[in-house]
Amino acid sequence: MKIVPSMYLLLALVVGWQSAVAQSSSEDHSRQIATATDASGGAGSGQQPLPPSYRPESPIVYTSGQGSTYVPMDSWIYPALSRLHGLGYLDTAYLGLRPWTRLSIAHMLQQSADAIDANVNDDEAREIYLALQKELAPDVAATSGGRIGRGQFESLYTQLRGITGLPLRDSFHLGQTIINDYGRPYEEGFNNYTGFNIRAEAGRFSLYFRGEYQHAPSAVGYSPELATYLSENLDLIPIATNPVQATIPQGPIAATNRFTVLQALLSYHILGHEISLGKNDHWWSPSRSGSMAWSTNAENTYAFEINRVEPLRIPGLSRLLGPIRYDFFVGALPGHNYPIDPWVHAEKISFKPTRNLELGFERTVVWGGKGRQCLDPHTAIYYPCNVPITIHTFLRSFFSVQNVSVEEKFSREDPGARWGAFDFTYRLPFVRNWLTLYTDSGVHDDVSPISAPRRSAINPGIYLSHFPVWNHLDLRVEGLSTDPVSDSGANGNFLWWETVQRQGTTINGSLFNTWIGRDGKGGQAWLTYHLSANEDVQFNYRNAKVDQKFVPGGTTQNVYEGEVTKRFLKDKDLEVKGWVQYERWKAPIYKQGLQTDAVIAAQIKWYPKKEKTF
Numbered sequence: 001m002k003i004v005p006s007m008y009l010l011l012a013l014v015v016g017w018q019s020a021v022a023q024s025s026s027e028d029h030s031r032q033i034a035t036a037t038d039a040s041g042g043a044g045s046g047q048q049p050l051p052p053s054y055r056p057e058s059p060i061v062y063t064s065g066q067g068s069t070y071v072p073m074d075s076w077i078y079p080a081l082s083r084l085h086g087l088g089y090l091d092t093a094y095l096g097l098r099p100w101t102r103l104s105i106a107h108m109l110q111q112s113a114d115a116i117d118a119n120v121n122d123d124e125a126r127e128i129y130l131a132l133q134k135e136l137a138p139d140v141a142a143t144s145g146g147r148i149g150r151g152q153f154e155s156l157y158t159q160l161r162g163i164t165g166l167p168l169r170d171s172f173h174l175g176q177t178i179i180n181d182y183g184r185p186y187e188e189g190f191n192n193y194t195g196f197n198i199r200a201e202a203g204r205f206s207l208y209f210r211g212e213y214q215h216a217p218s219a220v221g222y223s224p225e226l227a228t229y230l231s232e233n234l235d236l237i238p239i240a241t242n243p244v245q246a247t248i249p250q251g252p253i254a255a256t257n258r259f260t261v262l263q264a265l266l267s268y269h270i271l272g273h274e275i276s277l278g279k280n281d282h283w284w285s286p287s288r289s290g291s292m293a294w295s296t297n298a299e300n301t302y303a304f305e306i307n308r309v310e311p312l313r314i315p316g317l318s319r320l321l322g323p324i325r326y327d328f329f330v331g332a333l334p335g336h337n338y339p340i341d342p343w344v345h346a347e348k349i350s351f352k353p354t355r356n357l358e359l360g361f362e363r364t365v366v367w368g369g370k371g372r373q374c375l376d377p378h379t380a381i382y383y384p385c386n387v388p389i390t391i392h393t394f395l396r397s398f399f400s401v402q403n404v405s406v407e408e409k410f411s412r413e414d415p416g417a418r419w420g421a422f423d424f425t426y427r428l429p430f431v432r433n434w435l436t437l438y439t440d441s442g443v444h445d446d447v448s449p450i451s452a453p454r455r456s457a458i459n460p461g462i463y464l465s466h467f468p469v470w471n472h473l474d475l476r477v478e479g480l481s482t483d484p485v486s487d488s489g490a491n492g493n494f495l496w497w498e499t500v501q502r503q504g505t506t507i508n509g510s511l512f513n514t515w516i517g518r519d520g521k522g523g524q525a526w527l528t529y530h531l532s533a534n535e536d537v538q539f540n541y542r543n544a545k546v547d548q549k550f551v552p553g554g555t556t557q558n559v560y561e562g563e564v565t566k567r568f569l570k571d572k573d574l575e576v577k578g579w580v581q582y583e584r585w586k587a588p589i590y591k592q593g594l595q596t597d598a599v600i601a602a603q604i605k606w607y608p609k610k611e612k613t614f
Contacts, residue, residue, distance in 0.1 A: 066143050067206035067269040068103035068309075069199040073281040073296050076534040076565075076575075077135065080128050081105065082288075083474060083530070086465030087125045088433030089115055091355035092311055094325050095286040095438070096423045097348060101274060103143070104309045106136045124471045124530075131533030138611065142201070149202030149614045157605035161191040165597030167583070170222075171297065171511040172247040172496075172504070172518065173230050174555050174587045175544055177597060179515040180290060183299035183508055185256040188597070189217035195262070202614070204270065210263040214256055221251020226590060234492055234550065237338045237502050246335035246509030263300060272310040278302060282329070284348050284362055285440040286425040287459050289478045289524040289542075290514035292442030293362045293421040294346060298510035301344070303331025311352070322352040330394065335508035339369030342416075342501060343389045345398065356427040361448060366501045367397040367416025373500060375410035387412050401447050409500065417498035419505065422449045436463040442482075442513070444495050454486040457495050459514065472530045479523040480516040483547055492518040492550035519550035522557075531566070534575075538563045553588035575605040 071077050078098065084090045089112040093100075100108075109132055116122065116129050142150060166188055167177035178186055184193060195212025222230070227250035231239040235247070244250070265278040279300040285291030311323035318324065330345035348362035367387065374385035387393060400415035408414060423440040427433075440459040441449035449456035461478035482495045496504040496511060496518050505513050516522055522544035529537045540561040548554035563579035581599040 065204060065269070066103060067201050067204045067267055067274070068101040068139065069201065069206045069208040069267070070099040070101050070265065070274075070280060071105065072197070072210065072263060073099055073283050077105065077132065079536075080132060080533050081108070082463075083465060084112070084125060084128050084132075086427075086433075086436050086463050086474070087122065087128075088427065088465075089125055089129075092323070092352075094311075094350050094352070094358060094360075095425050096284060096358060096360040096440075097325050097327055097350045098283040099281045101309050102136055102139045105132070106140050107310065109133060109136070124466065128533045149200065151200035151612050151614065152198065153608050153610040154197040154199055155605055155607050156196045157603060158194040159192065159601060159603040161186065161193070161599060161601040163188050163191065163597060163599050165583075166591070166595055167597045167599075168557070168585060168587070170247075170249055171515055172506060172509070173234060173546075173551060174590060175517060175520075175546065175557050175585065176297075176510075176515050177557075177559070177583055177585075178581075178599065179542075180296050182262055182296050183510040184214060185216035187217045187219040187253065191216045197263075204268050206265075206267045206269070206274075208263055208265045208267075209261075211259060211261050213259050216256040218255040219249075219251065219253040221249050221253040222590070224250065226250075229589070235338075235497070235502050236493070242337055245337060245503070247503050247506055249509070260299075269309075272308055272312065274305075274307045274309050276305040276307070280305060280329075282327075282346075284327075284346075284360070284421070285423055285459070286358070286438040287423075287440045287461050287478055288476055288526065289459065289461075289480060290516070291421075292423075292440045292457055292459060292513055293348065293364060293419075295513055295515075297515050298507040298512040299334075301331050301334060301507055303329040305329035320353070322354065325350050333366060333507060335506060336369065336501070336503045337371075338502050339372035339387075339500070342366050342369035343394075345394065348421075356432060358425040360421075360423045362421040362423075363447075364419045364421075364505065365397045365416045366498070366505070367414070368393055369501070373410055374412065375407065377407055382410065385412060387414065403445070414500060417444075417501040417504070419444050419495075420446060420448045434465060436465070437461075438463070442495065444498070455484050455494075457482040457484060457514070459516075470529075474528050474530070475526070476528075477523070477525045480514065480544075481521045482514065482516050483519045483521055490519075492547075495519075516544055517546060519547040521545050521547075534572070535566050536564075538565075551587070551589055555585065555587040555589075557583060557585045559583045571609075573607045573609065575603075575607070577603045577605070 081090060081093060085093050085095065090108050092108050092111050109129060116125050163186060167186065168175045169177065169186065192215045193212050195210060197210045200207045227248050228239050230248050231237045231245060261279060263279050265276050265280045267274045267276040279302055281296055281300060282294035283291060283296060284293040290297060307327045308325050311325055313323050326349040328347040333342050333344045336342055344364065344366045346364040348360060350358060350360040352358050368389045370386045371384050372387060373382045375382055397416040404415060419442060421442045425436060425438040428435045428437055438461050441456045443449040443452050443456040446452040446455060459478060459480045461476065464475040467473045498504055505511055511517060524542045527539045542559040544557040546555040559581060561579060561581040565577045568574045579601050583597050585595050
């Protein structure tokens with residue numbers, strides 16, 4: 001049953017027609033707004049006096065011909081937007097399909113402006129809205145200035161991170177001390193990350209670049225005995241022929257001193273899509289702790305991407321499913337050597353049947369590679385073979401959604417390792433501007449977690465956007481489990497692992513989806529007091545346990561963190577962030593007894609807002 005690929009083909013057929021209709025409709029709507037604004041704003045119009053807190057709605061500007069850069073996932077903008085959504089606004093936001101472009105965010109704010117202005121008592125939402133509007137005002141203004149190119153030195157930052165005690169850095173087995181950090185190296189001692197962001201836009205084209213120097217000290221690493229056990233008993237990879245694996249931090253580990261490209265993306269905007277080539281963030285989940293599909297827990301990979309950045313309405317279908325957004329990318333999967341150099345493609349489609357409900361369906365496929373296992377059907381002997389990355393092998397993996405035989409699996413016709421995900425976000429009735437319920441889930445070798453809930457990982461969560469009386473305070477709580485009920489005997493070799501692609505959903509050794517890992521259970525909670533839209537004080541607790549049937553003796557982590565973010569200077573262009581993290585962990589297979597570590601970090605980030613037109 002080829003539901004997902006057929007859905008994408010249907011969308012491709014209607015995109016051209018729909019975008020043309022949307023452009024005409026939006027331009028007419030913009031003229032109507034401009035006319036209404038002129039008519040109501042003049043003297044003697046007879047209008048009732050406006051409240052002091054009123055801010056006029058920004059005119060809706062259609063920008064189908066304008067390129068726009070994405071906002072990185074570690075920007076202050078996303079927590080602010082998530083909070084605005086939790087307060088009952090931002091109805092056109094797709095929380096399970098990020099990152100967003102700057103102009104798509106501007107459109108969300110424009111469509112929420114009237115509702116925010118109408119609620120004169122919601123100062124919290126108005127403060128967030130105005131801060132975001134100020135941040136994006138140059139982008140909106142540039143769309144009315146023709147096709148003039150512009151470039152901006154967006155930010156310059158340095159992060160100083162000191163670690164005392166032995167940290168964990170093994171998401172594929174034992175756990176991680178620091179999560180969702182772009183796969184940055186870290187070890188006990190002094191660590192530093194210094195980088196910059198630049199961006200440029202010219203007509204339909206946009207360019208974004210983020211690079212940083214990374215330093216991490218040397219470390220002892222895992223012993224040869226532990227590395228051998230993890231490789232041969234847990235991952236089923238013979239270490240004799242694979243002595244070095246990115247997923248196993250075997251010692252000794254040399255110090256890291258390198259310049260790394262975190263993001264580098266060239267994009268072209270056409271008919272509501274950004275067509276891109278390069279490195280880009282992906283966060284395909286409404287959850288904050290991570291994603292069952294894609295997150296920033298690992299380094300980004302170079303890929304070709306087609307992203308519908310604006311909601312699409314399909315006549316007839318959207319009456320039932322609401323507006324639609326979708327994203328697709330395909331690229332290399334570095335860090336794999338069993339087999340060597342496979343590729344990955346991922347696709348997601350999200351619907352909004354109502355302003356309060358969002359549904360998302362996702363699929364990730366890892367396929368191809370050199371030196372993989374093939375089975376001779378005549379002799380029943382395995383031998384090494386190569387599955388090249390071609391249009392033919394890609395299409396076979398893209399359209400395959402059915403189970404395959406052992407003979408096909410261990411052959412050059414193998415469609416690849418396939419994982420599916422489903423998520424939803426729902427602002428609860430009667431408390432829509434207070435409580436948001438959401439869940440992310442993932443499954444292996446099934447089309448969707450909906451069809452196999454007992455074989456699925458799950459990440460439910462709830463978000464309280466503010467407390468009675470304490471409007472600046474919010475709370476988020478999430479649970480995680482990758483130890484499904486009906487596959488509890490798989491001992492880690494089910495989710496995020498596959499019989500051919502045995503390094504699973506990793507990039508350069510780090511899981512690119514959820515930090516909870518294989519056969520893990522845990523949770524995370526955040527209590528945040530907002531000093532302003534981009535300043536806060538936050539307390540965070542994280543717990544993780546790995547099943548002892550997977551890792552002998554199991555593992556346990558308890559992490560406590562406090563963080564403060566404050567801005568300085570006249571235009572709040574200097575951001576200072578400091579945080580302290582304390583961890584208690586047990587992993588008898590690695591170290592006997594209770595282990596502790598502490599992280600003390602400070603980041604200084606300058607937003608010079610230096611812009612040049614060309």
